[in-house]
Amino acid sequence: MAKDEAHRSTTIADVARIAGVSTATVSRTLSNPGMVSEGTRAAVLSAVEKTGYSANVLARNLRRRRTGGVLALAPNIANPFFSEILAGMSDVLDAAGLNLLVADTHIGERGRQRLVEYADRSRADGLLVLDGELDKTLAERPQCPPVVQVCEVVVGLDAPRVVADNAGGAADAVAHLVGRGHARIGRVTGPAANSLTRGRDSGFRTAMSASGLEIRPEWCIEGDFSFGAGHAAARHVLSLPDRPSAMFCDNDEMACGLISAFQRAGLDVPTDMAVVGFDDIELSRHLTPALTTIRQPRRQIGRDAASMLLDRLDGRRDAMEETVPVELVVRDSA
Amino acid sequence: MAKDEAHRSTTIADVARIAGVSTATVSRTLSNPGMVSEGTRAAVLSAVEKTGYSANVLARNLRRRRTGGVLALAPNIANPFFSEILAGMSDVLDAAGLNLLVADTHIGERGRQRLVEYADRSRADGLLVLDGELDKTLAERPQCPPVVQVCEVVVGLDAPRVVADNAGGAADAVAHLVGRGHARIGRVTGPAANSLTRGRDSGFRTAMSASGLEIRPEWCIEGDFSFGAGHAAARHVLSLPDRPSAMFCDNDEMACGLISAFQRAGLDVPTDMAVVGFDDIELSRHLTPALTTIRQPRRQIGRDAASMLLDRLDGRRDAMEETVPVELVVRDSA
DNA sequence: GTCGACCATGTAATCGGTTGCAGACATCGT
DNA sequence: ACGATGTCTGCAACCGATTACATGGTCGAC
Numbered sequence: 001m002a003k004d005e006a007h008r009s010t011t012i013a014d015v016a017r018i019a020g021v022s023t024a025t026v027s028r029t030l031s032n033p034g035m036v037s038e039g040t041r042a043a044v045l046s047a048v049e050k051t052g053y054s055a056n057v058l059a060r061n062l063r064r065r066r067t068g069g070v071l072a073l074a075p076n077i078a079n080p081f082f083s084e085i086l087a088g089m090s091d092v093l094d095a096a097g098l099n100l101l102v103a104d105t106h107i108g109e110r111g112r113q114r115l116v117e118y119a120d121r122s123r124a125d126g127l128l129v130l131d132g133e134l135d136k137t138l139a140e141r142p143q144c145p146p147v148v149q150v151c152e153v154v155v156g157l158d159a160p161r162v163v164a165d166n167a168g169g170a171a172d173a174v175a176h177l178v179g180r181g182h183a184r185i186g187r188v189t190g191p192a193a194n195s196l197t198r199g200r201d202s203g204f205r206t207a208m209s210a211s212g213l214e215i216r217p218e219w220c221i222e223g224d225f226s227f228g229a230g231h232a233a234a235r236h237v238l239s240l241p242d243r244p245s246a247m248f249c250d251n252d253e254m255a256c257g258l259i260s261a262f263q264r265a266g267l268d269v270p271t272d273m274a275v276v277g278f279d280d281i282e283l284s285r286h287l288t289p290a291l292t293t294i295r296q297p298r299r300q301i302g303r304d305a306a307s308m309l310l311d312r313l314d315g316r317r318d319a320m321e322e323t324v325p326v327e328l329v330v331r332d333s334a
Numbered sequence: 335m336a337k338d339e340a341h342r343s344t345t346i347a348d349v350a351r352i353a354g355v356s357t358a359t360v361s362r363t364l365s366n367p368g369m370v371s372e373g374t375r376a377a378v379l380s381a382v383e384k385t386g387y388s389a390n391v392l393a394r395n396l397r398r399r400r401t402g403g404v405l406a407l408a409p410n411i412a413n414p415f416f417s418e419i420l421a422g423m424s425d426v427l428d429a430a431g432l433n434l435l436v437a438d439t440h441i442g443e444r445g446r447q448r449l450v451e452y453a454d455r456s457r458a459d460g461l462l463v464l465d466g467e468l469d470k471t472l473a474e475r476p477q478c479p480p481v482v483q484v485c486e487v488v489v490g491l492d493a494p495r496v497v498a499d500n501a502g503g504a505a506d507a508v509a510h511l512v513g514r515g516h517a518r519i520g521r522v523t524g525p526a527a528n529s530l531t532r533g534r535d536s537g538f539r540t541a542m543s544a545s546g547l548e549i550r551p552e553w554c555i556e557g558d559f560s561f562g563a564g565h566a567a568a569r570h571v572l573s574l575p576d577r578p579s580a581m582f583c584d585n586d587e588m589a590c591g592l593i594s595a596f597q598r599a600g601l602d603v604p605t606d607m608a609v610v611g612f613d614d615i616e617l618s619r620h621l622t623p624a625l626t627t628i629r630q631p632r633r634q635i636g637r638d639a640a641s642m643l644l645d646r647l648d649g650r651r652d653a654m655e656e657t658v659p660v661e662l663v664v665r666d667s668a
Numbered sequence: 669g670t671c672g673a674c675c676a677t678g679t680a681a682t683c684g685g686t687t688g689c690a691g692a693c694a695t696c697g698t
Numbered sequence: 699a700c701g702a703t704g705t706c707t708g709c710a711a712c713c714g715a716t717t718a719c720a721t722g723g724t725c726g727a728c
Contacts, residue, residue, distance in 0.1 A: 009455055009477060011684060022708045027686055037706060054477065056456040058396040059684035063713050067392060069435075078421060078616075083412035087438060094448060101403075101435050104421060114428060121343055122390040122714095143343060143388065227620035256620065263622040282412075283617065286561035286590065288597040345714055356678050361716055371676060393714035396683050456684090 010051045019047035030055065069099040070309065071124035073115065075131045077104050079225075080281050081251070081298065082130060085150065088302020089128060096310055098125065105131045121145050126309045129154065132195040146312045150305040153195045160312065160320040162305040166199025167206065169294035169326040170248065173276040174207035176292070176328055177246045182274060186219030186244035188233040188254045200250055200278065219244045223254050230257020238265055246274035246334065252281045252293055259287065259333065274334040289332035296326050344385045353381035364389065403433040404643065405458035407449065409465045411438050413559075414615050415585070415632065416464060419484065422636020423462060430644055432459065439465045455479050460643045463488065466529040480646045484639040487529045494646065494654040496639040500533025501540065503628035503660040504582065507610040508541035510626070510662055511580045516608060520553030520578035522567040522588050534584055534612065553578045557588050564591020572599055580608035580668065586615045586627055593621065593667065608668040623666035630660050 016023045021040060028035045029044040036044070047053075061068045070093055074082045090100045103118055115134075119127055120143045127145055132152030139147045139157055149161040177185055187204060190197035208215050221236055223229030230253065237243055238261075249255035255277030259269050267273050269289055277284060280295035301324050311318055350357045355374060362369045363378040370378070381387075395402045404427055408416045424434045437452055449468075453461055454477045461479055466486030473481045473491055483495040511519055521538060524531035542549050555570055557563030564587065571577055572595075583589035589611030593603050601607050603623055611618060614629035635658050645652055 056684050058392050062392040062396055063686045078414050078417035080412050101433055260620050260622040286594050288594040390714050397716045
């Protein structure tokens with residue numbers, strides 16, 4: 001109660017004094033116990049116990065010339081797709097004693113400037129880039145710490161990456177629809193420039209032509225991965241005199257918006273219109289009809305990306321590129 | 335290209351040497367330009383420009399005895415409800431030059447220990463607690479930086495808080511259903527111990543008795559805020575010989591799971607069963623039927639909480655408690 | 669012409685740890 | 699008995715900034 005002085009927390013010097021040793025010994029006891037004798041170790045540990053000491057992270061990291069943190073740049077933290085990847089990253093970073101800091105890249109021009117400040121060796125030991133629309137010059141500055149790209153990739157940026165098998169997933173989706181007897185297959189895409197969209201493009205095209213099916217441009221609608229884009233795509237399709245019988249969506253949110261809008265228009269999914277999504281977000285399982293989709297192991301992707309970054313930080317560069325397999329999850333929407 | 339030495343980034347000493355001044359002057363030029371003469375300032379700035387210098391954040395913060403970061407403890411980052419609150423926090427923290435670090439509190443026992451490490455003055459200048467199930471002793475340790483509670487509150491923890499008007503929202507929801515002619519109203523709650531649940535409990539009870547309606551225990555089902563809990567609740571209701579005609583859900587995810595399960599069972603929402611949710615997450619607007627719900631201004635809640643924390647960090651303690659108004663959003667599910 | 673006020677700048681302590689180097693001491697082989 | 703080796707510990711430099719204090723110079727007032 002009493003002391004209303006500025007609350008000075010206990011330092012390594014306090015512990016050293018109480019234990020009757022030097023600060024060096026305290027430091028060694030804590031970070032390399034085998035280096036000190038048993039008696040000293042006991043004395044130090046008891047002093048630590050008594051004072052409730054815990055090392056100042058800033059001071060430690062300053063001396064060690066590292067920040068103890070990794071920065072993840074994601075387009076939209078609020079998107080559940082990303083947040084589970086982040087959780088996976090957190091798993092392995094925590095285990096390695098590193099913080100995960102998260103920055104949203106979609107925060108206007110002021111934000112751009114902040115990103116440059118953040119993507120700095122004095123801020124973060126490494127960078128996990130989840131946004132393919134980032135400027136590659138950001139990552140090419142000398143101040144920028146090592147980068148691993150996750151899911152999306154920045155055009156022209158030659159950095160290691162962990163990406164899902166987008167082409168394979170899209171092909172599986174098409175094959176599934178074809179297997180169900182569909183020949184009139186449309187698509188709702190992500191933004192044309194997006195690297196996910198491009199990967200799924202290529203799988204879609206391959207699978208369609210493999211099945212001898214024609215891609216009808218008026219059935220391919222560009223969206224932006226949002227619920228709203230799915231809605232809009234559905235309205236577009238409904239306005240067509242000649243409609244597809246099935247739609248493949250580049251993500252589950254658009255698929256959900258699409259289905260919802262079809263239902264509102266009185267169509268039955270899957271009878272009047274089959275839908276396949278991509279991602280398998282939590283929601284998809286709980287829709288009616290439950291969404292048939294391509295599952296990405298998001299948590300695993302996060303873990304793998306973080307591990308790859310740790311490898312790079314340790315100077316290893318075993319794998320510079322990993323393609324994570326995806327899996328068709330058959331439910332009721334197709 | 336050439337130098338393959340360890341990449342020593344430029345320090346304030348480099349800048350000082352190039353500008354022909356002392357490091358103190360460089361520091362002053364950068365943090366308090368009015369203090370140095372025009373000529374010196376120009377020299378320093380040009381040296382900064384030339385070297386691309388930017389200050390080492392760790393060193394600065396160590397000296398200033400702050401960490402430059404605020405830690406948010408959320409039960410589940412992947413939940414869109416929280417992530418938008420986090421985004422709001424990020425808005426005001428960024429403006430104040432503080433980092434937002436996010437930690438997930440639902441990460442097993444190992445996580446508990448980590449939280450204790452994180453909730454430390456040497457890690458974060460302040461704490462934003464979004465999880466009411468946290469142990470209050472965590473926040474009562476002397477090492478713990480100032481805390482602001484957000485949305486949920488920890489029982490017995492006397493810290494400033496920003497909470498939504500849960501009771502008012504629940505009462506609005508009931509009033510809306512009553513206005514639509516419903517007298518048989520059930521409810522899907524959050525965990526009984528949760529502070530949100532309790533707030534909504536009280537509003538629910540008040541409004542029910544104000545309308546002269548009886549609360550039927552078999553129509554009140556405890557959930558955990560997940561889609562799955564909504565599903566389960568629906569199955570329970572469907573098994574009842576005597577069913578309610580309307581359900582109020584403590585959040586939108588459960589409402590969504592509930593609706594989906596009712597639809598799968600062949601019921602029509604809202605004809606056979608009206609549903610009102612709470613939160614107004616992005617998804618709700620895009621369901622079919624679109625969900626009638628209570629909107630919480632989540633981004634604003636995040637902003638307010640962060641501002642309140644900043645006030646505390648500055649020693650101000652203007653407001654210790656804020657209740658944020660909520661709003662009924664009428665759509666098609668009731 | 670001298671004194672104090674004031675401004676701009678440099679010197680050096682400081683934040684709180686880590687770690688290279690060297691000294692003290694014990695043990696061991698010959 | 700003596701040097702060699704090895705183990706444990708302390709001293710002090712260091713990480714890269716900020717800032718209290720001291721200093722030197724300029725200027726106006728008396």
